[in-house]
Amino acid sequence: MLYGNENLRSSLIKMANGDRLAQCIFFYGDKGTGKKALSRWFAQLLLCENQNAPCGHCKNCKTIQNDVHPDVVWAEHSGKLGGFSVNTVREICADAFVAPNSGDKKIYIFDDCDKMDIRSQNILLKVIEEPPAFTYFIFTAASVQALLPTILSRLIPFGVSECTEYEALQALDEMGFAKEDAKDAVSCFHGNIGRCKDYIENEKVRQLVALTKEAVRCIIEKREYDLLRVFYNGSTDRNETTAFIGMLEKVFRDALVLRMDQALPCISCDPDGAKLLAGRLSSSRGQHFHKCILNAYASINANVNLQLTLSALCAELMMGR
Ligand SMILES: [Zn+2]
Structure with missing residues (x-):
């Protein structure tokens, strides 16, 4: 289950139902606020087989949730800084013009673009300017400034925010964490579920x-x-x-x-x-x-x-x- 950012999600649903969904979307917000989960959710919204999308239980929703859907591609990070190699970006740009494997849409996700270099961004620019009708791009970054203005001007940006502390407690409970650990984590990292999880799992963060x-x-x-x-x-x-x-x-x-x-x-x-x-x-x-x-x-x-x-x-x- 996805917590928080209800307004953002309901506007994306409205856009999808109105058949005027942007093909290039940008989720930005602090580390741990759930941008990857939201990217998966958005891919499900696009590819769900049921009326009430995303249903969460059809084949497409499930394979997207497990990151094994053939038409939902996560761009691979590389290098010390965790950017994207020029080869990876070139391959995706070429692949973007190949028809989808199973459905009528394909989605490329570039997550954590904060370390994406200018060269890679410039290569992407062309395909983002005029993507094929079946191709969608999702970008995520902690900061809006991660992307070049030329790229930004072609994306629809959405600010992603923390959920409430109550929602964070619910989410951590759902992940199977002990109540006391969850309470302790939320007292330090509030509604940022990713950072709360990191706090419980990572000794270094607690130190x-x-x-x-x-x-x-x-x-x-x-x-x-x-x-x-x-x-x-x-x-x-x-x-x-x-x-x-x-x-x-x-x-x-x-x-x-x-x-x-x-x-x-x-x-x-x-x-x-x-x-x-x-x-x-x-x-x-x-x-x-x-x-x-x-x-x-x-x-x-x-x-x-x-x-x-x-x-x-x-x-x-x-x-x-
Ligand atoms: Zn579904």
């Missing part, structure tokens, strides 16, 4: 959340050396550090939001820490810290030395407190 919470306590209690130690533990790997600093950024963002209105929902993994911060930081101080963290985040993404960046951030967070 990063624990580090984030510890860092927030160190900042509140002005424990500079402990904060340095936490930062040191969080700096073993660039991707992990990016995730850690990203989580810390969200806690400060929540603290700023809570200062304005206590009733607004938190998006960070540490709502309790954010509440404590909100009670102790002045608005200008909070904004300054938030900016420091964003700068550190940008530096890490720009390949600046991890240790240096984190030491500087630690000093800034402790300065003049």
Whole structure:
């Protein structure tokens, strides 16, 4: 069962029923919000054999769900960055003109396009400009900026958002996770089902959340050396550090939001820490810290030395407190 994004899905159903469905669709939104599940659902909507599409139980719906439908092709990722090779893209462009195997439509899915290079995008451009009547393309990415403006102008974009915490609990229950684990995960990652699942299954993610919470306590209690130690533990790997600093950024963002209105929902993994911060930081101080963290985040993404960046951030967070 698919959770969340009801409005998006009902507009796609309306479009499909009205026989004016765009052939190139773009789902964008944060990692873990269910863009792949939505892509499968959309392919089912196009190819379902029943009136009430997607029914979920006809042969087409089932084979699409299991990623074995011959006319629903997931473009294969390759390379260190996880982009798409020029060969893969060329093959798909040629294949797009070959009639479908079984039904009257075929669908190509390019998921996680954030690392798709310009060359691959330019190769795709031509077929996207005028796809054969039976060919559909689905693209997904965390950010709208993943795709070139020339590509974007030929796609219908749909922003994908998190579901509610209640829906996330239901989904995790359906996946067979223990209730306590699910509750713990939702308290950190809210309605983002993918990130909740990752938290339960992946020890490393749980460690990063624990580090984030510890860092927030160190900042509140002005424990500079402990904060340095936490930062040191969080700096073993660039991707992990990016995730850690990203989580810390969200806690400060929540603290700023809570200062304005206590009733607004938190998006960070540490709502309790954010509440404590909100009670102790002045608005200008909070904004300054938030900016420091964003700068550190940008530096890490720009390949600046991890240790240096984190030491500087630690000093800034402790300065003049
Ligand atoms: Zn069906």
